[in-house]
Amino acid sequence: MSHELPYIAAISEAIQLEMARDESVLYFGQNIATTDDDPFLKAFGGDRVRVTPISETAEIGMAIGAALAGYRPVVELYMAEFMLVAMDQVVNEAPRFRYMSGGKVKVPLVLKAGYGFTAGWAGQHTGSIYSMFVGVPGLKVALPSTAADAKGLMATAIRDDNPVCYFHHYLLTLEHGEVPDGEYLVPFGVASVRRPGKDVTIVATGWTVDRALAAAEALSEQGIDAEVIDPRTLAPLDTDTILESVAKTGHLVLVDQATRHGSASAVIAAEVADSGFASLKAPIKQVTALDASIPYSEPMERYLLPDEEKIVATVLAVLGTAPVPA
Amino acid sequence: MAKKASVGPPDAAGAFDAPTAIGLLRTMWRIRAFEERVGVLKRADEVYGLIHLSIGGEGVAAGVCSQLRDDDAVYSGHRAHGHALAKRAPLERVLAELMGRSDGLCCGMGGSMHLVDVEHGFMGATGVVGGNIPMALGAALAPRLEGGDSVAVVFFGDGAVQAGHFHESINLATLWELPVILVCENNGFAEFTPRSAHTKVERVADVVAPYGLARETVEGSDVRAVWEAFGGFLQLARGGEGPFLLECLTHRLRGHYEGDAVAYRDALSADEWQRKDPLVQLTRVSTAAGWLTEDELAVIEAEARSEVERAVEFARASAYPPVELIGQLVYAAGTPS
DSSP states (O other): OEEEEEHHHHHHHHHHHHHHHOTTEEEEETTOSOSTTOHHHHHHHHHHEEEOOSOHHHHHHHHHHHHHTTOEEEEEEEEGGGGGGGHIIIIIIHHHHHHHTTSSOOOOEEEEEEEOOTTTOGGGSOOOTTHHHHTSTTOEEEOOOSHHHHHHHHHHHHHSSSEEEEEEEGGGTTOEEEEESSSOOOOTTOOEEEEOOSSEEEEEOTTHHHHHHHHHHHHHTTTOOEEEEEOSEEETTOHHHHHHHHHHHSOEEEEEEEESTTOHHHHHHHHHHHHSGGGOSSOOEEEEEOSSOOOSSHHHHHHHSOOHHHHHHHHHHHTTSSOOOO | OTTOSSSSOOOOSSOOOHHHHHHHHHHHHHHHHHHHHHHHHHHTTOSOSOOOOOTTOHHHHHHHHTTOOTTSEEEEOSSOHHHHHHTTOOHHHHHHHHTTOTTSTTTTSSOGGGOOBGGGTEEEEOSSTTTTHHHHHHHHHHHHHHOOOOOEEEEEEGGGGGSHHHHHHHHHHHHHTOOEEEEEEEOSEETTEEGGGTOSOOOHHHHTGGGTOEEEEEETTOHHHHHHHHHHHHHHHHTTOOOEEEEEEOOOOSOSSTTOOOTTSOOOOHHHHHHHOHHHHHHHHHHHTTSSOHHHHHHHHHHHHHHHHHHHHHHHHSOOOOTHHHHHHSSOOOOOO
16 A cells, blocks of 8 residues: 655655654754644654754764664754765764774664755755765665655665665655555665666666656657666665666666766766676766756756756767767 | 852762772773883884873873763773773773784774773774764763663863864753763863964863853862862762763873874973872872872782783784674674564
8 A cells, every 4th residue: 555745755754653663763953843733743752853953063973972872863954965064973983983893883873864956056055965975884875766765765774773874855855656655665775677678778866767767758769768777775786786787788878966076877887897898888878967066047057967858868879879979 | 051050060979088099099000001001012013003192191081980880971082091991991902902903892993093892881982083072962862861860971182172073062962951071181282282272262161161061170180189070070960960061181191192203392391290190199199198008009000010911912812803804894784674
């Protein structure tokens, strides 16, 4: 059984279900529970649901301490960029503690961060900065693209014994989707084949998954059968599913809303070049944002980002039916 | 925050008597002997990596940790050996950790700056100045949520006070009234630079004044003062109050790290060190009070040094950790269910 929910409500549903299931789950964040009829506050009380000052270092560091003391905190960060304020805690404390202690402790922590809000928010609130965290040993990185995955990945993140950066895409906030009722877990490290196909593999994440699916539909009208894969988590990364697909199609196009250099797509390209080179019939191509911050003006914003047209053009180029775009 | 008219602690729970002093002397001698031996082992390349010694700070470690239970969480920083030992972390395993061995406290994965001993509530040392302070707040949240009278303590240096972590944490701790005691070891030097080059505010206790928390500045070489001031705060924290700040003025006898040429300050004269050495101070108090004789003191020191020698042999005999450990430790195992 399932019900329809907006993406953002599916995330909240997962947190509420986990808080009801496990008393050790805590919810911290700025501007949360600011009214008495807040559903979290009403259901779980002010001990477990706590508003914090605009102090990301104290907020995340305190949550790490609570995790080390046996709790499972979820920290609401709203904007992924706000984690940058507390990079010591996110990168240098939370994911290293278990390792440096020789496995004596664990840090079950969820950092819930919105990203990609390209809606006129300009340079500091719009980044797709998840790849910064993919290279941090000990951190897990989840990027749901559907309401169902949003719910299932959040539940899994909360139950995971490691710190998880959970990136939800702001442009998907109100996108509705069918969400399974009750307890629903999406395993980490298992990609979703969103559209099977035999001619070309398109790997996309977050908001770009729907762009890739639209591109695949447009390509099908030209007789091209594209497979669209959403890795769902970048750490761990399901390279097997991608390699199996490339073995079948021989062509790989990577779509990533992030800047190109140091992106998740660059990581996937390297893995496929390393382990699947013999399957490739053409070079791997990436459709990413330009290596620039997001500009304010709407046409410029569009110019900079991956879209359906760019994906279609790149697929055609990879398949050799059009010249490779510069 | 108008819970107390005075900003200082009340009287400590118990009297500072002979058993207390002797216990503290034992702890301080264990730390002193350990740190001196580590310095030698470091120069001989038997201890690997970056080492910060706490000689001169033993009184703070002992005066604070001797009053804590295993269920009280202690966080420390890069200069953590003394705090870990005073919190009853096994000495031979701390040394084995410094030597990167599999019998080390953290299997040789963390080393000097990242000691963790959960069993004794030494929740962890972190190597980034001030990074440990917010974590202690999380530890102090536990008794708030569960009841119970455990407390959290975090050690940091005066250098951390100029970092954002400190200010964010002191704000949150006072806002949530967490049972955490912040212990600042103010040795006047933030790494290689005097405090005067870091800030206009000389006393850390003054930095936190606007938050209204109870606070006290004591001479860190006066172990009795540390013990009494901390004990007073501890009693209140056990009753659920907090936070508190204890500033201990100490002298770091060694450089910032082992190998530091210490070109930035003059060496202390022997006379000055006699005045700032917490062991000398407590010895003087104890012998004057007739709590123990010179001979008994010599036995305490000798026992500490022989324990350290046994630890050296233990650590030398311990194997290096297997490389397979790396793959096992990056992520906690277990599929969520």
